[in-house]
Amino acid sequence: FQNRRIIEVASKIKCGVKTYPLVGHAYLFMGGGVNRMESFQRLGRDAIKNGGLSNFWLGGHYYTVVVDPVDLEVILKTSLEKDDIMRFARNLIGNGTIFAPVNIWRPRRKVLAPTFTPKNLNNFVNIFARQSQVMVEQLQSVEGKGNFSVWKYITSYTMDSVCETALGVNVNAQKTTDEPFLMAFEECCKLMAARMLAPWLHADAVYKLLPQHTGFEACKKLICNFIDQVIKAKRKSIKIGETNITKKDTTHDMKTFLELLIEASGGDRGYSDLELQEETLVIVVAGTDTSAVGVSFAVMMLARHPDVQEMVYRELYEVFGDSDRLITPEDLPRLKYLDAVVRETLRLYPPVPVVVRKIEKDVQLPSGVTLVEGCGVLAHIWGTQRNPRYWGDDAEQFRPERFLETTLKHPAAFMAFSHGPRNCLGYQYAMMSMKTALATLVRRYRVSTSDMARSNGCKPEDKPITVTFDIMMKDADRFTVQLNSRK
Numbered sequence: 001f002q003n004r005r006i007i008e009v010a011s012k013i014k015c016g017v018k019t020y021p022l023v024g025h026a027y028l029f030m031g032g033g034v035n036r037m038e039s040f041q042r043l044g045r046d047a048i049k050n051g052g053l054s055n056f057w058l059g060g061h062y063y064t065v066v067v068d069p070v071d072l073e074v075i076l077k078t079s080l081e082k083d084d085i086m087r088f089a090r091n092l093i094g095n096g097t098i099f100a101p102v103n104i105w106r107p108r109r110k111v112l113a114p115t116f117t118p119k120n121l122n123n124f125v126n127i128f129a130r131q132s133q134v135m136v137e138q139l140q141s142v143e144g145k146g147n148f149s150v151w152k153y154i155t156s157y158t159m160d161s162v163c164e165t166a167l168g169v170n171v172n173a174q175k176t177t178d179e180p181f182l183m184a185f186e187e188c189c190k191l192m193a194a195r196m197l198a199p200w201l202h203a204d205a206v207y208k209l210l211p212q213h214t215g216f217e218a219c220k221k222l223i224c225n226f227i228d229q230v231i232k233a234k235r236k237s238i239k240i241g242e243t244n245i246t247k248k249d250t251t252h253d254m255k256t257f258l259e260l261l262i263e264a265s266g267g268d269r270g271y272s273d274l275e276l277q278e279e280t281l282v283i284v285v286a287g288t289d290t291s292a293v294g295v296s297f298a299v300m301m302l303a304r305h306p307d308v309q310e311m312v313y314r315e316l317y318e319v320f321g322d323s324d325r326l327i328t329p330e331d332l333p334r335l336k337y338l339d340a341v342v343r344e345t346l347r348l349y350p351p352v353p354v355v356v357r358k359i360e361k362d363v364q365l366p367s368g369v370t371l372v373e374g375c376g377v378l379a380h381i382w383g384t385q386r387n388p389r390y391w392g393d394d395a396e397q398f399r400p401e402r403f404l405e406t407t408l409k410h411p412a413a414f415m416a417f418s419h420g421p422r423n424c425l426g427y428q429y430a431m432m433s434m435k436t437a438l439a440t441l442v443r444r445y446r447v448s449t450s451d452m453a454r455s456n457g458c459k460p461e462d463k464p465i466t467v468t469f470d471i472m473m474k475d476a477d478r479f480t481v482q483l484n485s486r487k
């Protein structure tokens, strides 16, 4: 009966992408990450063409694709449960806030949310500033030497700053080649993305027989052991009255997320070690690659748009002049144009291009369709943020000024950090970290496009960027640019 109702919903929504018996649209997601992302883009464009909705079947499971913020606002406010497909992400994070079922998520979010106060975030800027200084020093080795991938430098910057703010530990990813924690983490994300979109890998009994499962478990063990050790050391240091486990590494008298969580959950009688492990892992998983992708795409945009880069530099010069001083929390709100550049980058290249929900109670959408219990929803962030109805005919153009000129046509039209009660808790944290990294980089270097982007005779800004999907959306060419010192 439920299936009949879902089939009825499907029949009311147009989809211009071919489906096949049994597999549905699953064939679209075969192949690698580039192919997966192309398929998501195809579905997003189809929804834009159809006035806001499209749909697809992943084997026997049905999804409505939504790119209209008016409909999305209703869905994201009323349907808080993540779709079953996210259970594979729980294999790594357990019941941590981000992918937990609603009954576990609600109390966990209540504990986690107050740790993101402006005071705590301002304290973290000192860490972002110091770690981004390490980043620009590491970049000296590639300065003036032609094409290189900026990804490694930026992802190890975010890993270092997230670990220091979350755990109080400097993992030194920036100064270590092939840092095992970072490598394990990247591998886990790749394996999870591949499994989610391949219905034939969903059954545990089958997956457990495959080498991917062994690889995933080995990486997970490495990540969890590391976090577990830090938690145990932190508990011990709190017992003996120390406030900071890595006094050598952290120069500021501030509280890490781990300490804040121990306090906020009720101290010794609060979270168990497992709950703490899950919640700190949420911060690491949710905060590392996402911000690294944001910064890396912004670097690509600056390289492709030298006029925009010049405006950013001029704004920085107004605030810092010739001084080499580190960035402070008070500087960040003054960097308004840089803020617009980051937002425009996240609009065109959202690090999380889609999020999913499960409909548990029928929802009538403002556009007229009623989604029924059992439907999956693909909240298509990429498509929404390129929807000309809300962004105009130049929706595909990179134009940071749009964030300075007008207010949004709808509050959910920009939703790189999602929308509604289950939106991103690290929104402000991420903006502060990304702006600090970019400001530190542009004060020291001029970025330009790679030789590949300049080939074929077309202007670099017109050359499409090939993107790939492995939970996050990334540049398939690993964010290749060139760098020259400004001095």
Ligand code: HEM
Pocket: 097, 098, 099, 105, 109, 282, 283, 286, 287, 288, 290, 291, 294, 350, 351, 352, 355, 356, 416, 417, 418, 419, 421, 422, 423, 424, 425, 426, 427, 429, 430
């Ligand atoms: C550019 C950087 C970032 C982007 C684009 C981003 C985006 C997102 C998105 C799309 C979600 C899913 C929301 C949903 O399902 O509706 C999310 C959730 C979340 N993010 Fe972020 N995020 C970023 C950085 C961060 C950082 C730095 C942190 C922490 C320090 C963080 C913490 C979280 C948490 C805790 C959740 C789970 C919220 C919940 O389920 O209640 N994020 N983020």
